[in-house]
Amino acid sequence: xxxxxxxxxxxxxxxxxxxxDSPKKKFLLYNTLGLFKRFRKVFGLLKTVPVVSRAIAxxxxxxxxTGLTNYSVLVATCHRESSTxxxxxxxxxxxxxxxxxxxxxxxxxxVPNALEFVKQxxxxxxxxxxxxxxxWPEFNVKKRLEWAGFDTNDFEGFTHSQNAIGCKPNxxxxxxxxxxxxxxxxxxxxxxxxxxKDGPARKVGIHTFILSSDKAQSWTDLTEKxxxxx
Numbered sequence: 001x002x003x004x005x006x007x008x009x010x011x012x013x014x015x016x017x018x019x020x021d022s023p024k025k026k027f028l029l030y031n032t033l034g035l036f037k038r039f040r041k042v043f044g045l046l047k048t049v050p051v052v053s054r055a056i057a058x059x060x061x062x063x064x065x066t067g068l069t070n071y072s073v074l075v076a077t078c079h080r081e082s083s084t085x086x087x088x089x090x091x092x093x094x095x096x097x098x099x100x101x102x103x104x105x106x107x108x109x110x111v112p113n114a115l116e117f118v119k120q121x122x123x124x125x126x127x128x129x130x131x132x133x134x135x136w137p138e139f140n141v142k143k144r145l146e147w148a149g150f151d152t153n154d155f156e157g158f159t160h161s162q163n164a165i166g167c168k169p170n171x172x173x174x175x176x177x178x179x180x181x182x183x184x185x186x187x188x189x190x191x192x193x194x195x196x197k198d199g200p201a202r203k204v205g206i207h208t209f210i211l212s213s214d215k216a217q218s219w220t221d222l223t224e225k226x227x228x229x230x
Contacts, residue, residue: 004225008207010183011121013155014192015132015141018211019114020148022107030104038096042089043082051081059135060167064176070134071161097137110148113219120226122154129157131177131190133197134164157181168197174204191222 013019040048055077062073078089121128132141138160142152159177166173178185185205192198193211201208211218 005124005229008189009127009187010189011126011128012131012188012190012201012206013118013128014190014194014198015130015144017111017193018191018215019111019118019130019150020144021109021111022144027104027107030107034096034100038092038100042084042092043078047082051078054081056135059161062166063170063172064165066165068165069162070164070167071137074161097140101140101143105143105147108144108147110150111219112216113223114215115149117219117223117226118150118154120223124226126226127156128154129159129181129183130155131159133168134159134161134173135167136160137162168194169200171200171203174201174206178204178206 016022035052036048039052042048043051055074058077059070059074062068062070066073068076075086075089075093078084079086118128130141130145138158141158141160145152145155157180159173159180163180164173165176178188189207189209190198190201191209191211192201193215195210198208198210209222
């Protein structure tokens with residue numbers, strides 16, 4: 001009988017809600033207020049919310065037709081909507097991501113039993129990648145993992161706004177990410193927490209496992225599959 005270990009060389013892991021938990025409403029509030037405080041002096045009090053909202057919407061809808069990474073789409077849209085020079089936008093975003101964001105450390109914790117799975121997968125020589133919805137730069141993706149207790153060195157690569165094109169649930173995100181890391185989809189399994197966002201990975205040939213509502217038990221079961229090879 002073919003085992004779980006034999007089936008997959010590469011384990012692709014969603015981040016939010018899969019490996020790392022955070023209070024979503026509070027995280028969204030902090031992010032919204034943080035962006036407003038950072039950019040109101042750049043875009044103006046009345047224009048900040050519509051400019052930032054349109055930029056985020058454009059990033060979420062990004063596709064290969066733009067030829068731009070998600071981060072570049074964010075910057076370009078802010079520039080187009082406000083006429084602010086791109087270098088100023090990039091400077092403020094850098095301050096936001098590397099300074100303002102650091103105040104949120106206590107929001108992030110590991111999903112129960114996810115750390116043990118990663119540990120066992122590492123021991124068994126699996127190549128693991130973080131395939132999070134790429135709306136944050138690499139620095140912020142890694143920080144959330146670190147704050148939740150993960151070692152970022154355990155992962156071979158990360159999707160993030162600076163290297164990805166497209167966002168979940170767009171199938172193009174999955175197709176592009178396979179090319180980005182030169183992975184054979186038949187040797188991959190993606191583990192996520194949302195059928196809506198993570199399920200489309202199946203359309204490009206990636207085996208996909210969605211955690212149940214009892215995430216702790218799901219991770220225990222997956223760890224046993226790794227250890228026992230079932």
